[in-house]
Amino acid sequence: MLAIGDELLSGRTKDRNIGHLADIMTAIGIDLKEVRIVPDEEDRIVEALNAIRGTYDYVFTSGGIGPTHDDITADAIAKAFGVPCEHDEKALKLLADNYAGRGIEFTESRKRMARMPRGSIHIDNPVSVAPGFVIGNVYVMAGVPSIFQAMLDNVVPTLRTGKKLMSRMVICPFGEGVIGAPLRAIQEAHPDTIIGSYPRYEEGKFSTELVVRGRDEEKLAAATAAVEQMVERLKAQAAA
Amino acid sequence: MLAIGDELLSGRTKDRNIGHLADIMTAIGIDLKEVRIVPDEEDRIVEALNAIRGTYDYVFTSGGIGPTHDDITADAIAKAFGVPCEHDEKALKLLADNYAGRGIEFTESRKRMARMPRGSIHIDNPVSVAPGFVIGNVYVMAGVPSIFQAMLDNVVPTLRTGKKLMSRMVICPFGEGVIGAPLRAIQEAHPDTIIGSYPRYEEGKFSTELVVRGRDEEKLAAATAAVEQMVERLKAQAAA
Numbered sequence: 001m002l003a004i005g006d007e008l009l010s011g012r013t014k015d016r017n018i019g020h021l022a023d024i025m026t027a028i029g030i031d032l033k034e035v036r037i038v039p040d041e042e043d044r045i046v047e048a049l050n051a052i053r054g055t056y057d058y059v060f061t062s063g064g065i066g067p068t069h070d071d072i073t074a075d076a077i078a079k080a081f082g083v084p085c086e087h088d089e090k091a092l093k094l095l096a097d098n099y100a101g102r103g104i105e106f107t108e109s110r111k112r113m114a115r116m117p118r119g120s121i122h123i124d125n126p127v128s129v130a131p132g133f134v135i136g137n138v139y140v141m142a143g144v145p146s147i148f149q150a151m152l153d154n155v156v157p158t159l160r161t162g163k164k165l166m167s168r169m170v171i172c173p174f175g176e177g178v179i180g181a182p183l184r185a186i187q188e189a190h191p192d193t194i195i196g197s198y199p200r201y202e203e204g205k206f207s208t209e210l211v212v213r214g215r216d217e218e219k220l221a222a223a224t225a226a227v228e229q230m231v232e233r234l235k236a237q238a239a240a
Numbered sequence: 241m242l243a244i245g246d247e248l249l250s251g252r253t254k255d256r257n258i259g260h261l262a263d264i265m266t267a268i269g270i271d272l273k274e275v276r277i278v279p280d281e282e283d284r285i286v287e288a289l290n291a292i293r294g295t296y297d298y299v300f301t302s303g304g305i306g307p308t309h310d311d312i313t314a315d316a317i318a319k320a321f322g323v324p325c326e327h328d329e330k331a332l333k334l335l336a337d338n339y340a341g342r343g344i345e346f347t348e349s350r351k352r353m354a355r356m357p358r359g360s361i362h363i364d365n366p367v368s369v370a371p372g373f374v375i376g377n378v379y380v381m382a383g384v385p386s387i388f389q390a391m392l393d394n395v396v397p398t399l400r401t402g403k404k405l406m407s408r409m410v411i412c413p414f415g416e417g418v419i420g421a422p423l424r425a426i427q428e429a430h431p432d433t434i435i436g437s438y439p440r441y442e443e444g445k446f447s448t449e450l451v452v453r454g455r456d457e458e459k460l461a462a463a464t465a466a467v468e469q470m471v472e473r474l475k476a477q478a479a480a
Contacts, residue, residue, distance in 0.1 A: 006436055009272045010405075011262030012451060013438065018277070022251030032249045034284070035277035037258070044274070067416045068437045069424035109420025128446075144439055165250075177307045180349025184309035196246055197308045198253065199384055206368075211252060 004063035029162035045076035063143030067109040078117035167213040175206030190223035244303035269402035285316035303383030307349040318357035415446030430463035
């Protein structure tokens with residue numbers, strides 16, 4: 001994912017789209033492998049996009065497709081693909097009709113929202129009309145979270161998804177320092193699962209959430225059972 | 241910034257460190273120019289680190305310096321720098337004393353938290369003792385937000401900071417479609433400021449927060465005044 005926006009890097013806006021995309025990808029069985037956050041600067045967007053779009057099956061971007069002068073994503077994506085960026089006829093009509101129906105002027109700024117790299121296909125925007133677009137394997141969506149989420153909902157059914165990644169959680173009252181060694185042994189014994197441990201530090205106490213992920217139901221169950229047995233064993237030792 | 245962690249990419253954990261670092265950097269006058277989120281995979285960490293550490297003055301990392309098998313950041317950073325990763329004597333003693341004082345076993349897992357690339361300097365951790373470390377221009381800190389923030393507090397006074405970037409905000413009841421053109425004109429007239437517009441979409445209405453940033457107080461004031469006059473002019477036109 002490429003999250004575009006000066007406001008993300010200044011701290012003015014706290015991103016919510018990355019976490020949302022991560023959740024969705026996990027649910028549909030696509031591995032999110034990298035995220036980059038870059039400024040509203042054409043060179044930086046072009047550089048990042050061209051570094052990643054050949055490496056991954058899909059690239060999702062957020063931000064920079066609004067009507068103001070700092071919304072340069074469409075131009076940058078076009079440059080990265082080496083195609084012209086132009087006003088899309090269908091998008092112009094869609095927006096023109098929408099503004100006419102609301103008695104609002106279709107300003108030059110608003111027309112910017114119809115700019116897309118040549119060859120783009122629309123991503124519908126049921127929230128605020130101005131479409132996102134997909135070109136090649138790059139899905140370009142809004143930065144406003146409600147609009148990003150709505151656009152992504154329209155994208156998801158079109159993706160080639162893998163088998164869903166399932167996960168089980170085991171709560172552990174011990175800190176990672178205690179479980180580290182036995183957990184490593186379990187991970188090594190169950191290589192088709194991804195076992196993570198996530199520390200909690202609350203009110204001076206350490207505890208751990210253990211998450212076991214896998215695509216195969218049986219292997220997942222076996223690894224989870226091993227983890228649960230480990231926790232029980234440690235509890236028994238602590239009580240003894 | 242390099243945020244390291246499978247849980248960030250799966251969506252299981254919603255990152256808070258990136259936004260915090262962004263706020264702090266803005267406050268002290270350092271421009272955060274790029275963020276990458278990568279998995280707990282050595283190759284990916286090494287690749288990302290070596291791609292960015294020569295480009296920027298500072299790199300801050302979060303995650304992967306705990307005691308479990310998936311905490312591989314120290315080893316990865318060492319590999320990126322081409323130095324050995326070893327148990328740091330001072331860190332071992334610090335941790336040993338801490339566990340002894342609490343009557344807790346200093347397990348092999350816990351000892352992992354003393355592993356650092358050769359040549360590292362400690363970053364103090366007043367929350368949970370196990371230090372972060374800095375090597376070259378790379379500051380390696382914890383993923384748990386309270387610990388990341390405390391470590392960063394200890395790092396900030398040591399950084400070469402620029403003049404503080406100041407900002408002013410102007411609320412605008414109009415959507416970006418209306419203000420786009422006049423705002424662009426203001427930006428062009430005030431090149432030593434960074435003007436951003438951030439749409440709000442609430443209850444079917446568009447409004448905009450306009451932010452004017454700059455390092456020079458006078459130039460900032462001039463640009464802000466221009467933006468305020470623009471908003472007043474638009475309000476007057478809407479009322480007429």
